[in-house]
Amino acid sequence: MTSTATPVDNGVNTEFLLTAREALTAQPEGAQFTWRVTNTWLKGTHSRSSVRGFFGLGAEQAHRTEFQFDGDHPELFAAEDNGPTPVELLLVSLAGCLTAGVAAVAQNREIQLRSVSATLEGDMDIRGILGADPDVRNGFNRIKVTYSIDADASPEDIKALVAQSQKRSAVYDIVTNPTNVVVEVD
Amino acid sequence: MTSTATPVDNGVNTEFLLTAREALTAQPEGAQFTWRVTNTWLKGTHSRSSVRGFFGLGAEQAHRTEFQFDGDHPELFAAEDNGPTPVELLLVSLAGCLTAGVAAVAQNREIQLRSVSATLEGDMDIRGILGADPDVRNGFNRIKVTYSIDADASPEDIKALVAQSQKRSAVYDIVTNPTNVVVEVD
Numbered sequence: 001m002t003s004t005a006t007p008v009d010n011g012v013n014t015e016f017l018l019t020a021r022e023a024l025t026a027q028p029e030g031a032q033f034t035w036r037v038t039n040t041w042l043k044g045t046h047s048r049s050s051v052r053g054f055f056g057l058g059a060e061q062a063h064r065t066e067f068q069f070d071g072d073h074p075e076l077f078a079a080e081d082n083g084p085t086p087v088e089l090l091l092v093s094l095a096g097c098l099t100a101g102v103a104a105v106a107q108n109r110e111i112q113l114r115s116v117s118a119t120l121e122g123d124m125d126i127r128g129i130l131g132a133d134p135d136v137r138n139g140f141n142r143i144k145v146t147y148s149i150d151a152d153a154s155p156e157d158i159k160a161l162v163a164q165s166q167k168r169s170a171v172y173d174i175v176t177n178p179t180n181v182v183v184e185v186d
Numbered sequence: 187m188t189s190t191a192t193p194v195d196n197g198v199n200t201e202f203l204l205t206a207r208e209a210l211t212a213q214p215e216g217a218q219f220t221w222r223v224t225n226t227w228l229k230g231t232h233s234r235s236s237v238r239g240f241f242g243l244g245a246e247q248a249h250r251t252e253f254q255f256d257g258d259h260p261e262l263f264a265a266e267d268n269g270p271t272p273v274e275l276l277l278v279s280l281a282g283c284l285t286a287g288v289a290a291v292a293q294n295r296e297i298q299l300r301s302v303s304a305t306l307e308g309d310m311d312i313r314g315i316l317g318a319d320p321d322v323r324n325g326f327n328r329i330k331v332t333y334s335i336d337a338d339a340s341p342e343d344i345k346a347l348v349a350q351s352q353k354r355s356a357v358y359d360i361v362t363n364p365t366n367v368v369v370e371v372d
Contacts, residue, residue: 013265100272181362
């Protein structure tokens with residue numbers, strides 16, 4: 001641990017986030033966001049998703065650019081492995097959410113981060129998705145996330161940082177709690 | 187709808203999947219998979235995830251290549267928008283899973299697909315993640331998935347196809363039901 005006069009800078013604009021919190025508390029309709037993805041089947045288990053526009057702050061918004069993602073199954077499943085499996089992408093989503101939270105909370109608590117990395121493991125019994133045993137669930141039995149963090153803070157403060165990130169994480173909430181999904185055919 | 191002697195081909199090897207189901211019913215230890223992702227913080231809310239190795243069929247396995255994904259927050263949140271938000275990536279994950287399922291089930295039911303596309307919308311009140319109101323959840327209030335499918339089948343059979351994909355989907359299960367997530371700091 002070092003003591004320094006340099007202001008803590010993790011690259012997160014927490015002043016903006018605190019202002020947004022106040023503004024959206026006063027005008028909660030601006031806080032209603034809709035995130036959107038389109039997906040197109042290509043062949044077999046290979047499909048492509050695009051992310052560009054979303055709705056928020058009462059208006060249509062857009063990312064700077066369109067982001068595209070291919071998903072597929074691996075060769076092990078007699079597929080072409082043109083992209084990660086959907087369950088791996090879910091781990092990517094969880095990782096990005098928790099790590100962004102670690103950076104934001106660290107900034108708010110004036111903890112300078114030097115490095116943050118995480119390993120995520122999702123255990124799954126694939127007899128579920130294969131329909132081999134109705135008592136086996138389709139999804140993960142459990143997910144284990146292990147962080148390794150180098151920061152100007154005590155081990156206890158680093159643990160508290162990660163715990164607070166979990167508490168505010170959208171994806172952690174979606175994965176650990178039931179979320180209503182409606183599927184329709186046009 | 188057309189009647190044709192051409193065998194149905196959606197690019198999914200269902201024979202392999204049915205053989206795998208039998209084999210893993212006999213040897214359930216081979217069905218224990220662990221999917222892995224590593225994530226590294228770059229700056230602010232920007233992090234990068236990598237997907238390569240996984241464990242399954244009793245041995246260490248690997249994708250043909252490493253897949254990398256950047257995640258970030260949009261400029262609207264005073265961030266740099268170097269990638270989709272984690273919640274958008276979760277929608278990508280769900281889309282890829284359901285669409286792969288549609289193709290696999292269609293193959294198994296001998297339904298020729300011509301085109302499959304989906305739009306996913308996730309509604310979220312961002313007062314949750316901002317900590318503005320403890321009664322607002324962090325994650326999606328609900329997800330709506332709308333499929334548009336052109337196939338050699340009746341509208342009823344197409345709806346049944348999508349319903350069966352939901353029933354066997356790993357990500358649909360993870361999102362709609364609680365999944366245990368353990369987060370540790372090394």
